[in-house]
Amino acid sequence: MPQGVPVHVPADGLTTRQRRNRALVVVHTGAGKGKSTAAFGLALRGWNQGWAVGVFQFVKSAKWKVGEESVLRTLGRLHAETGEGGPVTWHKMGEGWSWIQREGTQEDHAEAARQGWEQIKRDLAAETYRVYVLDEFTYPMKWGWVDVDEVVAVLRDRPGSQHVVITGRDADPRLIEAADLVTEMTKIKHPMDAGQKGQRGIEW
Secondary structure (H helix, E strand, O other): OOOOOOOOOOOOOOOHHHHHOOOOEEEEEOOOOOHHHHHHHHHHHHHHOOOOEEEEEOOOOOOOOOHHHHHHHHHHHHHHHHOOOOOEEEEEOOOOOOOOOOOOOHHHHHHHHHHHHHHHHHHHHHOOOOEEEEEOOHHHHHOOOOOHHHHHHHHHOOOOOOEEEEEOOOOOHHHHHHOOEEEEOOOOOOHHHHOOOOOOOOOO
C-alpha cells in the first residue's frame, strides 16, 4: 500500500492514527468531466470497507438511470443477501432538475432541494451513513435554494466519523475553504467540442 508522507504535521495534539482516520469533507468541482465519477469511485471503496453509503442525487432527472446507480443498488442488494460490503441507499430529490429545462416550477425544484438537505441533516445527526455522496449539490447552494453558511456549519459540527463528498461546478468559496480535500476538474478536450453527444458506458 502506498505510504504518503505529509508535508506538514500540525501541532493539534492528535496521534498519527487519529489524524489519519479523521472524517473528511471532499469537494469535486470545476468544468471538466469526472466529478460524479470520482465521487462514486470513493463510494465503492467505502462499500468495500463495509461502510454504509448514502447517495443523494440532486440535479439529474429521477427518470435517468445512471450506470453508477445500477451498480451501487446491486451492491446494496448483495450486502443484504450475503453481508458482503456495506448497505447502500440511493435518494433522488423530487423529479430531478438541471441547468437543462425540466418539468415543474423553479419553486418546486427549490423545495425538493430544501427537503433533500433537511433529510441529509437528519441523517448526519443520526450518523446513518459512513459515506455521503451529495451529487450535484453545489447547484442548490449556487442558486440560493440551500444556505451555504448552514451547510458549512452542519458539516463542521457533524458527529462521529462521516465522510461527505460534494460534486458540481462553481463550488462556493466558503465550501471550498471548509473542505478538507478539493479537486477541480479542468476540461482540456471533450467530444462535445466536436459535436459528439454523450454515449452509453461513458456518460451513463
